[in-house]
Amino acid sequence: EVQLVESGGGLVQPGGSLRLSCAASGFTFSSYAMSWVRQAPGKGLEWVSAISGSGGSTYYADSVKGRFTISRDNSKNTLYLQMNSLRAEDTAVYYCAKDSPRYCTNGVCYTGGFDYWGQGTLVTVSS
């Protein structure tokens, strides 16, 4: 059974830092890209950052570029999000999500979606 368990959320002052973790189990972690998706209170979903299975490629939303760093330790089956220079607008529930494999066969390509999600961890940025 696939499981994703986030931790590390909490209350932090503006300008502060926090590191989120996502412990994965039930699948070959290193074979799949992973993402962080956040949801501000009462708002919709916002993709934040993604990392390839090997960790060699990383991607960021413009809203967090230069402040957040995504990484993974495939030996520990764990995904991380280092969040620096936090702002009030970063207040949200942060979810980690496993990405589906993307592939093409018989001339048709498939891109899947985020097929498994963690339960989320709340980050509150406030003085």
Added chain:
Amino acid sequence: EIVLTQSPATLSLSPGERATLSCRASQSVSSYLAWYQQKPGQAPRLLIYDASNRATGIPARFSGSGSGTDFTLTISSLEPEDFAVYYCQQRSNWPGTFGQGTRLEIK
């Protein structure tokens, strides 16, 4: 950046009725669009991928259609557990941005 616009923002229907939710992209995303369902206090759940493929364990009353810029999620006959918020996500520019959501509420 590809912008997804979902409509309506809120849809009020009764159990047993048919629900039709729309997602429009600011530029073509081919068939690379996913749909998610989110209930209060829960993580999102993947319903449909690549516009029309049901994810594992998703009931047949959920179906997706469309290509290019216009997509539709249809729930053929609403069950009480279907009342939730639904999001589309484009997967053309990986990993993909989300629409703002449609709230499906009980009338």
